[in-house]
Amino acid sequence: DSGVTQTPKHLITATGQRVTLRCSPRSGDLSVYWYQQSLDQGLQFLIQYYNGEERAKGNILERFSAQQFPDLHSELNLSSLELGDSALYFCASSETSGLDTQYFGPGTRLTVL
């Protein structure tokens, strides 16, 4: 157990819908990262937040947005869902905004039908 928690574990929804994935970092970690893992794209970095501020951005779609709250938990919002958004979404956390070890959560499996 890494200490990073994610909810829900599984999510099944329809195209066009909107979902919210939640992540709580390890105690003391200030950075939260979101990654998407799919069979064809591998593990892709989406976005990093550090102490509530956006710190780094990957190829995150405009339909996706994230935020980190004052209690340091983070949410990833996915809207206008498409079949291709079906994937495993991982959250990770680290102590600082720099090159620290990233600890991954158990992931949320999203299925878009």
Place this chain on the structure above:
Amino acid sequence: GENVEQHPSTLSVQEGDSAVIKCTYSDSASNYFPWYKQELGKRPQLIIDIRSNVGEKKDQRIAVTLNKTAKHFSLHITETQPEDSAVYFCAASRTGGGNKLTFGTGTQLKVEL
């Protein structure tokens, strides 16, 4: 942006043999190279990492080597055991702009009895 290539995509070894997985990166400014192990249905877990100021790092049966000139780094697992069977991912990141990990495409390692 950074691009990380990883080879081989699958690797089958006999128990007790060594396994080597190789990665190359494109961004000469990259200076942090972690390796993650992901078992089926589980989260990625850090097994070892190396920074660009060292050429080699070892932790029991696992070692990583880095050749900055060639922009190449490798994972070496000695005395492989069945529990080493998993997918291994290399990644690269650089100082500045957060800690965006660019992952390789993964190597499925199978250790046969």
